Amino acid sequence: MNTFGNIYRLTGFGESHGAAIGGVVDGMPAGVTIDEAAVQRQLDRRRPGQSDITTARGESDKVELLSGVFEGKTLGTPIGFIIRNSDFRSADYGNMRDVFRPSHADYTYSTKYGGIRDYRGGGRSSARETAARVVGGALARQALESMGIEIFAYTSRVGSVEVPVPYTELDLRAIDDNIVRCPHAATAERMTRLIREVKSAGDTIGGIITGVIKGVPAGLGEPVAGKLHAMLGAAMLSINAAKGFEYGMGFEGACRLGSEAMDSFYRGKDGGIHTTTNHSGGIQGGISNGEDIYFRVAFKPVATLLRKIDTVDLDGEPVTLDAKGRHDPCVLPRAVPIVEAMAAMVVMDAMLMNRCATV
Amino acid sequence: MNTFGNIYRLTGFGESHGAAIGGVVDGMPAGVTIDEAAVQRQLDRRRPGQSDITTARGESDKVELLSGVFEGKTLGTPIGFIIRNSDFRSADYGNMRDVFRPSHADYTYSTKYGGIRDYRGGGRSSARETAARVVGGALARQALESMGIEIFAYTSRVGSVEVPVPYTELDLRAIDDNIVRCPHAATAERMTRLIREVKSAGDTIGGIITGVIKGVPAGLGEPVAGKLHAMLGAAMLSINAAKGFEYGMGFEGACRLGSEAMDSFYRGKDGGIHTTTNHSGGIQGGISNGEDIYFRVAFKPVATLLRKIDTVDLDGEPVTLDAKGRHDPCVLPRAVPIVEAMAAMVVMDAMLMNRCATV
């Protein structure tokens, strides 16, 4: 199952060290003006090797759109695209053939697929696959921007270093001002320092990304099985290393009294109905209410340490693994554009589905 | 969109105060022995009016299976079922026609559906809809039990009252021993007391339910778009009042070092490969590894207080609402069987999908 979405659908393919990764975006309406350079810019934000706190693997990750766009506009037909793999050093992974790396997908893929797997760099389980999602999201975003919808994500916590204020007090245009992608400068500096320390110790560290979606009209999301936050949750949890998703008041807020957690309605100066607070996170009963949508996604530390690690081989025999691949000490800076991409695809899909709500 | 699942699929229907709710389970294999009384028992666990800490609404919630089961076994054909609505007092809701209750789905449904909505008790947005899920889950569970898979959920936190030990130190057979459905007796008592206090103050309170799935073989879950935890997350987040989902190490564990969060492999006495710890929560790369799967779901406090509340009417004019409907001071005890049902359907679906993994 490699397809996301109901109407706006991304079907991806590709192993980390195969010929290419890519995908097909189906369901994009005709008439959307496409800026291919802007798609590439989103990929560049996900690209490895962009700073000293990300992996040194140096793919250029150049996307080629193969169909569905003609004379600068979408045709309504599927948009196929590929990103060639390059600079991979499969030799680095030769010693992975007979070993299951701890807390990776080596063992589970091998079990699921009858012992057959592409052991080079994790194969399909590699986060390299998410490059296809960034393309699908970048295309969706271009359609959404023309509707006044904006999508942001930023690193809000690394280890125990956390942005001390809510998103409403941040300048979300400043997310890319630093390499950790945290728009709170002082916290960004502390985060960067922490990641460098962790990296020099051959360790890795996890954290939290906060997402914010602005300009979503009221009415998006479907009853019961297509609730907007459930679609967002599934999308975020599908990102490699994600361990949790919460929106609006989230876990901590949920444990309060109803009288503390309620959002009162009022009629705004624009004549529309708004809420005085936004514990709901912009979604009520699974359907957007027109307020900002915000959520948090937890990402675990990458399990590939640059140390000797004890594990087992295919037969369950103990072996010591000396990882030589190049990996991120902290995935969050590069996960920011992935979170944005998944959010863009979910909102685009919900926009299209909502066109069928009334006769 | 009212269908859950890919192969094992539940399509539900029904408004809170309409003639009936119900659904169709499609994709159930032929040959599963069905105990109809056991399905009803699961519904009884979700039923309102079962204790003084749940709503007094007194539906008997009697399910009728209409097809798909013959001479005690499933036929492989769809299982249609209905649950008649009864004892509803729509008059209680007459004053809801022109009013949007705060933090409910009244406003968002009205906006989505062009002003048309069933205002009686929330209509389709009512949690009454989840009774159909309990039936779908109870049927799945009967198939899973014959494969040695067991599913548990329990109330692990209400307000700030929390079970002080991990699930591994609890007797999960004791979940139904108290009305709050917490298998840690001392905590259960504190939770019950807290809910009674909150109720008598006309307020409501939220909390967390922990889910545990035992006996899942390694290999369940699909790459990329069908990761087992993402399917679980979407299922849980689709339950009314859910605000967050995490599995394994979750939010807090994710913010640690890789060296602290790694699960080492070893060969067990059974000859199989296991992990010494289970930070992964039984899922690696989106695919089950054979260890216990565990997760947590946050449920917000119900927004219907038994107090006067200021809100707006359809035109955005301020009105005061004096809620008369009968509601739960804390949804968690009744949400426990819903969490279990959703988990059962997800695992059943993943079991069936996995049959196509190898040639």
Next chain:
Amino acid sequence: MNTFGNIYRLTGFGESHGAAIGGVVDGMPAGVTIDEAAVQRQLDRRRPGQSDITTARGESDKVELLSGVFEGKTLGTPIGFIIRNSDFRSADYGNMRDVFRPSHADYTYSTKYGGIRDYRGGGRSSARETAARVVGGALARQALESMGIEIFAYTSRVGSVEVPVPYTELDLRAIDDNIVRCPHAATAERMTRLIREVKSAGDTIGGIITGVIKGVPAGLGEPVAGKLHAMLGAAMLSINAAKGFEYGMGFEGACRLGSEAMDSFYRGKDGGIHTTTNHSGGIQGGISNGEDIYFRVAFKPVATLLRKIDTVDLDGEPVTLDAKGRHDPCVLPRAVPIVEAMAAMVVMDAMLMNRCATV
């Protein structure tokens, strides 16, 4: 797999001699005015026992809508419905338990489902199941009629008796004027006579139903996998006893020269673009062009003869079967409303999908 459609979806359930058949229509937009009596009238057209050339089985086939309609209008939520089974004489089928009727689905169901099947009247394979489709189609039709779309089907051939003129020369309002549902009165009389002869000989006979859809705007249907005629074809072929589907020029026309089969464009008095002929059947490249859509569906003779028939039992041993069930000598008169219902659901689905074609 018991779900038809992509956005407008019918999920059906029910065995011929179980408690009930029914279904869930999901994806109906909010705001459609529903005339429940008109739904029932469509069911009455499919009902057994309506004339001497149909089966004598006497179900009243009373449909109950359980949800999704409120104060006379659709809510946008799923419409659940049931039709109770009654007047079935399962005793008639007791001798079917151990026997595979020739050219029925007894053997294939038994093989597929591990020997488990509801042998009473064919179970799920019975055409009784199509009553749910008639409900789904009748609801779709009410939405379509408000958009100016009309759907007709009629018996155009029984055995070798065939309507001698194309549909364009018939009064399609006269379809229900006779019991065989053929709007060409002289042919209808010959058909009726033929069916009575066949019936009195204990035999059955097949034929062809022609469908016509008027008022479909240009643009419906999707490229490649969702071509309008392919969706129509799949829908028609899914009806019990269907053996073929053709549209526009069909089989015979296809075997001509391109110069004979081409439809020329011209600008009509209404300013729109039309075709001088309609060999295309209103669909070009899988997408409607605004002309009438017309098609033909072949239905084989029912395989249940009222004679002694040689067949085999579950072990492959020869047995003689003396069919006692009540069956139609010719299914076409009762299949007419089913063809119309399937066409209505396909067009409704295509209308909704087409809302996402442009930005």
Next chain:
Amino acid sequence: MNTFGNIYRLTGFGESHGAAIGGVVDGMPAGVTIDEAAVQRQLDRRRPGQSDITTARGESDKVELLSGVFEGKTLGTPIGFIIRNSDFRSADYGNMRDVFRPSHADYTYSTKYGGIRDYRGGGRSSARETAARVVGGALARQALESMGIEIFAYTSRVGSVEVPVPYTELDLRAIDDNIVRCPHAATAERMTRLIREVKSAGDTIGGIITGVIKGVPAGLGEPVAGKLHAMLGAAMLSINAAKGFEYGMGFEGACRLGSEAMDSFYRGKDGGIHTTTNHSGGIQGGISNGEDIYFRVAFKPVATLLRKIDTVDLDGEPVTLDAKGRHDPCVLPRAVPIVEAMAAMVVMDAMLMNRCATV
């Protein structure tokens, strides 16, 4: 909608004169040995320019598999592939920009997509798209062959020239022995002569392709919405220029008496249950019964004549079109591998779905 299938799924992309066409095959089980040269051989059978009775357009149609196959075996992950477009002379199509060709999809695409379309060679509506299906089918076929399932198609009628015997009297290994792909040598010669005559007159001609599937086990196909013949029908009708589909007794056989059309069961020497005749076409109640599956597909004559044709421009004004593109005088020889490919994908999908029929 550019995805075929439920579990074995092909999602295609590409315009006739864009950079490339291609697709993603998802749902292929792990462990299938893949012969890439055999995939290319199927493409070569569909390739233009292979004989004097096909179009002179000279694509080499070289497929590149990009993922999902590793060390000669499928991984269980999606198989992405592309076929670069080459040798296209878009200048040939410059005069198509403002014109709607009769009986093509120019007008309907333009109407559907708000006036936006790739006018070069039909864009997405070009039969060039079917090359992706041939790849998807060739991969499926390799999996099916290891299960003993064989798929054949041949040209059985061109204009009024028809193979005089049923498929059972033909040597299906001889299909590729002549350029028209008809295994009845004398008829093949007459067909070839007819096509050359039609071509020299600047005209085109249609006909019928017969498909045969051998070795399908009993039990494939799903009740109601997934009947095997309905899935086959939808697949065949989705091929460019298809106007009709029939299986087993088809249109003519359907108009007979039940006593003439019945297939009697008997126990074969192999101990299995078989039918003495096969009017059913190997499918009963939508489910395979183990006999040969056979069907016929009607293909209309291509509407691009090499003559001056009167039509209209975007504004509905009359224009004369002098088609310069290179087109097939008869599509059937090249459609044979497409019919086989679609059949292979449908059977593969049904094989996988059937794995979930019993517990």
